[in-house]
Amino acid sequence: MILEDLRVVNFRNYEDKLIHPDKKLTEIVGSNGIGKTNLLEAISLVCSGGSFRIKKDLNLIQEGQNWARIEANFDLDGRKEKRVIKLSLVLGSTEILTTKKLEIDGVNRLPSKRLLPIVIFEPDQMRMITEGPDLRRSYLDARIGFLDPIYVKNLTDYKRALAQRNRLLKLIKSGRGQKGDLFVWHVKLSELAAPIVARRKKYLQNLADGLQKDYQRISKKEDLVEVGYLPNFFREEQYKFSSEMFTKLESSVEKDILTGFTKIGPHRDDFKIRLNGKDAATGASRGEIRTMMLSLKLYEYEHLKTSFGIRPLVLLDDVMSELDKNRRRELLSFFGDAQVIMSGVA
Numbered sequence: 001m002i003l004e005d006l007r008v009v010n011f012r013n014y015e016d017k018l019i020h021p022d023k024k025l026t027e028i029v030g031s032n033g034i035g036k037t038n039l040l041e042a043i044s045l046v047c048s049g050g051s052f053r054i055k056k057d058l059n060l061i062q063e064g065q066n067w068a069r070i071e072a073n074f075d076l077d078g079r080k081e082k083r084v085i086k087l088s089l090v091l092g093s094t095e096i097l098t099t100k101k102l103e104i105d106g107v108n109r110l111p112s113k114r115l116l117p118i119v120i121f122e123p124d125q126m127r128m129i130t131e132g133p134d135l136r137r138s139y140l141d142a143r144i145g146f147l148d149p150i151y152v153k154n155l156t157d158y159k160r161a162l163a164q165r166n167r168l169l170k171l172i173k174s175g176r177g178q179k180g181d182l183f184v185w186h187v188k189l190s191e192l193a194a195p196i197v198a199r200r201k202k203y204l205q206n207l208a209d210g211l212q213k214d215y216q217r218i219s220k221k222e223d224l225v226e227v228g229y230l231p232n233f234f235r236e237e238q239y240k241f242s243s244e245m246f247t248k249l250e251s252s253v254e255k256d257i258l259t260g261f262t263k264i265g266p267h268r269d270d271f272k273i274r275l276n277g278k279d280a281a282t283g284a285s286r287g288e289i290r291t292m293m294l295s296l297k298l299y300e301y302e303h304l305k306t307s308f309g310i311r312p313l314v315l316l317d318d319v320m321s322e323l324d325k326n327r328r329r330e331l332l333s334f335f336g337d338a339q340v341i342m343s344g345v346a
Contacts, residue, residue: 001116001310002075002339003043010065011087012038025332026341036343040120040315043341046072046083047118047313048146049102049111057098061087074116077310081105083116115146117304117312121297121319126289130281133270140271143300144203147307151199158192161185162262170260182253189265190246196266197231197241204229204271207299211273214295218334224276225292232268290319298334316342 007018013035019026028036037053041060044052051060061068070085084103089096102111128135145152165185171177208227215225233248235241248264256262273280273292280292297314304312314335320328321344332340 001077001313003313003341004073004075005071006039006043006046007071008039008042008069010062010068011042011060011070012062014038015062021339021341023339026339028341028343029345032345037122037317040317040341040343042070043072043313043315044118044120045085046070046102047116049100049115052120052122057087057100058089058096061089061098076116085111112152113149117308117310118315119297119301119304119312120315120317121294122317123319126286126293129273129284129289129292133268136271137267137269140200140203144199147304148199151196154192154195158189158196158266161188161192162265162267165189165262166260169257169262173257173260179253179257182249186246186249189249189262190242193245193266194241197234197269200266200269200271201229201231201234206303207296210299210302211292211295214298215291218294218298219288219291224274225295226274226277228272228274230270230272232265294331294334301335301338311336311338314338314340316340318343318345320344 002023003021005018005020007016008014009016011017017039019028019039028039030036041051041053044050045060051057054060066089068087070083070087072083074081074083082103082105086099086101086103088099088101090099091097100111102109102114104114125139128139141151141155145155165182168177168181168185172179172182204227211227212225215223233244235244245264249262252262252264275284275288275292278284280289284292301312301314320331320342
């Protein structure tokens with residue numbers, strides 16, 4: 001997959017900007033604050049439908065404007081495709097909202113249904129390894145969900161049901177709700193949780209094999225890299241999982257009413273990466289964590305390449321600053337014949 005050109009209008013700090021990336025390597029360089037990452041963000045939007053920096057689209061539109069537009073032309077291994085993202089401000093009942101539309105070759109499409117393979121590596125992602133489980137769950141859900149819309153639906157439905165149970169717990173504590181009303185949410189959560197946990201387990205099992213190989217390839221060391229899934233609880237058979245989770249939810253009602261939160265379920269899951277038997281979050285150096293993160297990105301690249309049947313586009317946001325010229329050249333070689341677009345400080 002090759003990005004032939006990109007045009008952004010009223011996007012972030014750009015009034016109107018056109019770039020023609022090289023088929024192999026494009027370096028976007030300059031001082032901090034000029035908008036290098038904004039161009040990578042625009043590419044992310046036309047490929048995946050979303051920003052890798054923010055959840056709300058409001059700030060994507062240039063200040064003082066009420067719309068923004070991103071145009072991109074791709075060569076998908078011989079097939080041409082033009083994509084246009086249109087962002088508009090609309091006045092809601094209580095706040096200003098943003099609408100987002102995707103056109104592919106002039107036809108309106110749902111952004112979440114028409115994805116292109118893209119791998120993004122930016123320094124802040126290393127926090128996923130070193131900090132709390134929320135970041136790791138988000139990473140895992142994003143990676144699985146990019147290729148599995150059924151997983152996304154199950155997870156969305158699960159989060160909605162979880163919010164309803166938590167709301168009811170608070171009502172019961174204040175004397176405005178009934179314990180018996182929890183039953184329906186216990187059934188719903190138990191049914192939805194089982195396929196979520198099973199899918200996470202499968203992804204991490206596959207990741208473990210690839211991560212070990214890629215880490216040794218990059219580090220040129222015989223280090224042992226392991227990935228361990230840490231579910232809130234686990235049963236191999238989905239029907240047994242659902243049954244036991246239902247029982248656990250029922251038995252935890254009194255404690256959950258006191259806190260107003262649900263402590264059982266995949267929303268409490270985690271996974272750990274270990275280097276030579278030690279938790280990488282506390283036992284790995286910054287250089288080892290960077291190598292680990294790059295190994296994750298190489299796995300993503302190969303996984304997406306196999307799934308889509310075309311080469312993913314690789315975006316590297318300020319990840320070269322700590323590497324010398326030889327290490328930079330070596331890093332780029334790991335992505336083979338992929339088109340790489342990278343930002344950096346001049």
